[in-house]
Amino acid sequence: MSIKFNDTQMAEFKRLVDRYPQEYQKSALIPALHLAQESFGGWLSSETMDYVAELLSIKPIEVYEVATFYSMFNLKPVGKYLFEVCHTGPCMVSGSDNIVQYIQEKLSIKPGETTADGLFTLKTVECLGACGYAPMMQLGKHYREHLTKEKVDAIVEECRKNAAINN
């Protein structure tokens, strides 16, 4: 994949930069990294980070130090579908351990691992602000809440179907 925003992505990048005073363009770094991660395969390679640095006229190190600080930036490739299951207190008392366990068994991966077919990555994460609708996980842009084993089955099925359509 060549690392270069297409026209739509570039227009979005410009919109992000325009929100800040001319001399403080660096403020667009985090939104720009989100855009880059979405545009280039769901993770930030050093090539991607260097590209963002160049666009914002800052040093690559300024990008690396930010990318490594924030948990939403993936510094390694991840599966096509990233299951981020919350396991902080309120979710834990509402049964998140069982959900994590069930996903592990179902997909034969541990937290932090990706399935051999590259489709699924499981990650345990800290509170996502959905504590009243626990157990829950983030999948892409949206939350999946009130999780049960049946719901997990349906989500996995849905992902497999979507992956088949997109191939």
Next chain:
Amino acid sequence: MGVKLLLENAHIEGIRFYETYRKHGGYRSVEKAIKTMSTDEVVEEVKKSGLRGRGGAGFPAGMKWSFIAKPEGVPRHLVCNADESEPGTFKDRYLMEFLPHLLIEGLIVSSFALGSHDTYIYIRGEYAWIVDILEQAITEAKNNGWLGKNILGSGFDCEIHVQRGAGAYICGEETALIESLEGKRGNPRIKPPFPAVKGLWGRPTVVNNVETLAAVVPIINMGGEEYAKIGVGRSTGTKLISACGNLRKPGVYEIDMTISVEDFIYSDEYCGGIANGKKLKACIPGGSSVPILPANLLLNTAKGEKRIMNYEGLSDGGFATGSMLGSGGFIVLDEDQCVVKNTLTLARFYRHESCGQCSPCREGTGWMEKILHNIEHGKGKMSDIDLLWDIQSKIEGNTICPLGDAAAWPIAAAIRHFRDEFEWHVLNPEESQKRNYGLAHYADKIHVPVTA
């Protein structure tokens, strides 16, 4: 039914969109403020209302506004803190998801009062879909003349921008948030200087919570004095509580800060009692950072009076026998829950979220997690409990930002009130792997000494 000022219209279909919101009285406060009031008068109303910051610290909003420096020729900024990452807290999300225009309306009035021409909403990165909701509301507001240049012919210009974070609890701390807005790591700054003097890009800045800024709307509409009549004492107005854990009806509720904790948990208007007919064991009433209380001290104060759901009520007794209202994240544990395990997940959370600048916080949170992990897994020693106490006491008050305190308090409170549950884990390493300590004596009637 208690008074509702924020969520009154939340159930109306289509209230997320401009037309419906406007039809139900939306944007009146902007008209009133911009057309009939001076900026100082708006600040004065907020002062009179007694509104206290809803992000957790409870600092009076009007007073904070009056501190903003106004050097000649330097732009000022209002920043809305929508980072909402304190475990147990999900009220700002509810407001933004269902009533985005209420926040935008509050932001316009507040920006007017503070003289902020570019106002930023810093929202936690995971709330990705809410960014779209907010941006749509901003576009609608702009198309209808509430934002942009020369609003209502007043000469006041204002734009609101939404910026996503990227997963870091510490960016909820206002100076870390500002660093993050500047495109840096979320390392809190040493204060002073305070943001009111030197904030975003070195300019005077006010950072307020989503709910605080939304509350400015009813304050301007009804007047600060009327607002202050709701509630009791220094707990004025209404507060959103996000209730979670083992409740029959978890969710976001607006309370007028006059009800008892007992009513809040058990009445059908609110949480409807404990789920599955279980008994209440413990509760963290104001977000994960505030002290956990056993059932008996939660429902009643040490003096044996009913505990009230407000700033003063929840903190009655100090840390010895009370807690805090905090962010309003109300976490309930039933009789089947293990306080040690719950404390361990919180310790892990704070270790994960420490920015690493101060050694007591960086090292201390790691140690505490390790020790708690051992105790929880049947490998703890009696001396570990004292060691935990010692570590937390050395973090508290010795760090750049309050995350250190926030990590220390939950552990101190768990040991203070549930020490025998920790000891039971140490003394019964095998049994504790198979069953929980249970309700024990934590809901027993409190002994109130008779005084003359």
